[in-house]
Amino acid sequence: MSGSLIVAGYTLREALRRRVLTVVVVLTALFGALYAFACTELFHHVSGFNFNRGIDERTLGGSTILGLSMFGALFLGTVLAVFLTASAVRGDGERGLLAPVVVRPLSRGSYLGGRLLAAASVAAAYVVITYLLAVLCTGVIGHWWPSAIAGSALRLGLAAVVVTALTLLGSVFFTATANGIVVLMLYGFGILAGLLGEIGDVLPSATLQKIANIASWALPFEALYRDALRLLVGGVPGIAGAIVRLGPLGGSHGAGPLLIPWTIGYIVVVVLVACWAFARRDL
Amino acid sequence: MTTLALDCVALQKRYGSTHALRGVDITVAPGELVGLLGPNGAGKSTLTKIACGLVRPSAGTARVCGEPAGSPRASAALGYLAELFRFPGWSTADELLALHQRLSGSSGGAGERAELLGLVGLADEAKRRVETMSKGMQQRLGIAQALVGEPRLLLLDEPTSALDPAGRHTVRELLEELRRRGVAVLLNTHLLSEVELVCDRVAIIDHGALVAIGAPGELMRTSGVEVELGSETLVFDDATRDDVPRIVAELVGAGELVYGVRVLRSSLEDAYLSLVDERAT
Numbered sequence: 384m385s386g387s388l389i390v391a392g393y394t395l396r397e398a399l400r401r402r403v404l405t406v407v408v409v410l411t412a413l414f415g416a417l418y419a420f421a422c423t424e425l426f427h428h429v430s431g432f433n434f435n436r437g438i439d440e441r442t443l444g445g446s447t448i449l450g451l452s453m454f455g456a457l458f459l460g461t462v463l464a465v466f467l468t469a470s471a472v473r474g475d476g477e478r479g480l481l482a483p484v485v486v487r488p489l490s491r492g493s494y495l496g497g498r499l500l501a502a503a504s505v506a507a508a509y510v511v512i513t514y515l516l517a518v519l520c521t522g523v524i525g526h527w528w529p530s531a532i533a534g535s536a537l538r539l540g541l542a543a544v545v546v547t548a549l550t551l552l553g554s555v556f557f558t559a560t561a562n563g564i565v566v567l568m569l570y571g572f573g574i575l576a577g578l579l580g581e582i583g584d585v586l587p588s589a590t591l592q593k594i595a596n597i598a599s600w601a602l603p604f605e606a607l608y609r610d611a612l613r614l615l616v617g618g619v620p621g622i623a624g625a626i627v628r629l630g631p632l633g634g635s636h637g638a639g640p641l642l643i644p645w646t647i648g649y650i651v652v653v654v655l656v657a658c659w660a661f662a663r664r665d666l
Numbered sequence: 667m668t669t670l671a672l673d674c675v676a677l678q679k680r681y682g683s684t685h686a687l688r689g690v691d692i693t694v695a696p697g698e699l700v701g702l703l704g705p706n707g708a709g710k711s712t713l714t715k716i717a718c719g720l721v722r723p724s725a726g727t728a729r730v731c732g733e734p735a736g737s738p739r740a741s742a743a744l745g746y747l748a749e750l751f752r753f754p755g756w757s758t759a760d761e762l763l764a765l766h767q768r769l770s771g772s773s774g775g776a777g778e779r780a781e782l783l784g785l786v787g788l789a790d791e792a793k794r795r796v797e798t799m800s801k802g803m804q805q806r807l808g809i810a811q812a813l814v815g816e817p818r819l820l821l822l823d824e825p826t827s828a829l830d831p832a833g834r835h836t837v838r839e840l841l842e843e844l845r846r847r848g849v850a851v852l853l854n855t856h857l858l859s860e861v862e863l864v865c866d867r868v869a870i871i872d873h874g875a876l877v878a879i880g881a882p883g884e885l886m887r888t889s890g891v892e893v894e895l896g897s898e899t900l901v902f903d904d905a906t907r908d909d910v911p912r913i914v915a916e917l918v919g920a921g922e923l924v925y926g927v928r929v930l931r932s933s934l935e936d937a938y939l940s941l942v943d944e945r946a947t
Contacts, residue, residue, distance in 0.1 A: 389765070389769055393765055397756060479750045482751060483808075487741055488738040488770060489769055665720065
């Protein structure tokens with residue numbers, strides 16, 4: 384068995400034995416129940432609205448609450464990725480957990496690969512499953528189904544992998560607490576930049592749009608989130624479409640066909656830099 | 667020619683302006699047990715970490731069983747117990763050893779795990795979680811972990827610091843057993859009595875430099891000759907073993923009755939303190 388798979392398996396076993404995954408499943412079930420209740424209430428009330436000019440109340444309600452659930456799923460997946468990876472190198476090194484493992488005939492790259500594999504799999508799977516459950520909930524309760532479900536799920540999953548890779552890189556330089564703070568603040572900065580971009584689109588302001596664009600490429604999880612929102616409501620026509628594209632917590636925004644290849648390249652480069660820095664680090 | 671288990675040549679390590687190692691040459695032959703002594707901050711742990719690839723040297727070379735330290739082949743040939751280590755608390759002793767078997771590519775299976783736990787006196791604790799073990803038990807588990815995969819070189823950094831006298835005795839017996847099996851050991855410790863009892867050679871490091879290396883007996887200096895006469899006991903402070911025939915002849919010539927002669931030796935502790943103090947002054 385390759386070193387990466389051994390490390391990944393051990394990391395996942397640790398998450399299971401420490402009941403991290405149990406807690407995640409229980410709390411997500413709670414989140415799901417709350418979401419289902421919110422859907423029921425929303426569609427019950429929204430069906431009584433009398434919109435003019437052809438705005439479909441179910442589309443408006445469904446896309447809005449599903450957009451919120453996407454934000455929630457990605458945020459929770461980000462927290463999960465951070466907690467599973469924040470201490471991978473420096474944190475575990477300072478606690479004395481790392482040395483017994485990395486003195487084995489296991490390259491440091493394999494160790495990082497294993498940690499990435501475990502955390503990214505868990506975080507991406509969590510985000511995708513939570514999103515799909517929200518889609519199912521919205522469809523069953525509100526009879527509204529978004530377009531391009533798979534495309535949105537793919538982008539959300541990739542966004543979770545980007546966050547995991549960034550956390551892994553940060554773990555080479557920062558202690559667990561500092562790394563967690565850095566990554567969560569970067570995440571917040573990315574979302575904020577997306578909101579600024581949305582404001583820039585409405586005003587319009589070229590400067591705000593430029594800030595948002597730079598942030599999108601520098602922190603592609605933000606671009607992936609906005610692109611997933613775009614796919615979610617891309618098929619909604621007219622004024623309803625214009626409203627839902629503004630969206631909750633950062634509007635939808637197409638980043639173009641280069642987004643996925645850029646993201647994959649970005650993840651590869653971040654992991655390579657982490658491997659390079661880890662290889663040079665004295666423990 | 668036999669390949670050395672550890673071969674460090676002109677090893678240097680700098681951390682900024684601090685010289686942790688200043689050109690250390692040290693070897694450990696197969697089956698040899700070498701004790702590494704020195705005050706805190708002398709560079710002992712740095713030397714050990716370079717040997718197992720955790721720290722990169724600033725200059726010089728370190729080879730383990732002929733392979734560059736830190737390379738996969740070198741790592742496969744060694745076992746290491748860090749001074750400050752921790753194992754995941756949720757893991758049982760058996761699970762921990764199984765992980766290290768997979769990482770080291772050992773095919774020893776359950777038999778090897780049981781044997782190692784038995785060697786360190788934890789035969790009945792295989793299913794016990796690490797978090798419920800005392801520090802001493804964890805240290806013994808750490809030694810068992812270092813022995814996974816039948817290493818040819820064992821690097822032990824303060825392996826008995828948390829052990830009670832019985833635990834230390836167990837480790838001493840284990841080290842002797844390892845020597846019988848041909849495993850080379852570099853033992854980094856502050857316990858001079860331990861070194862004196864089990865080590866073939868002792869290396870003393872101070873301020874990053876090797877200040878003495880040799881068999882414990884060689885490092886213990888002669889500190890006089892004691893002669894028991896009928897009426898009193900005389901001590902010749904500066905005399906050595908070579909002076910004994912002359913002293914006895916002179917005393918007998920002077921009409922004294924000589925009942926016993928003893929060459930006085932300093933302990934390893936005296937030798938160590940003398941070497942370290944010399945450098946301090």
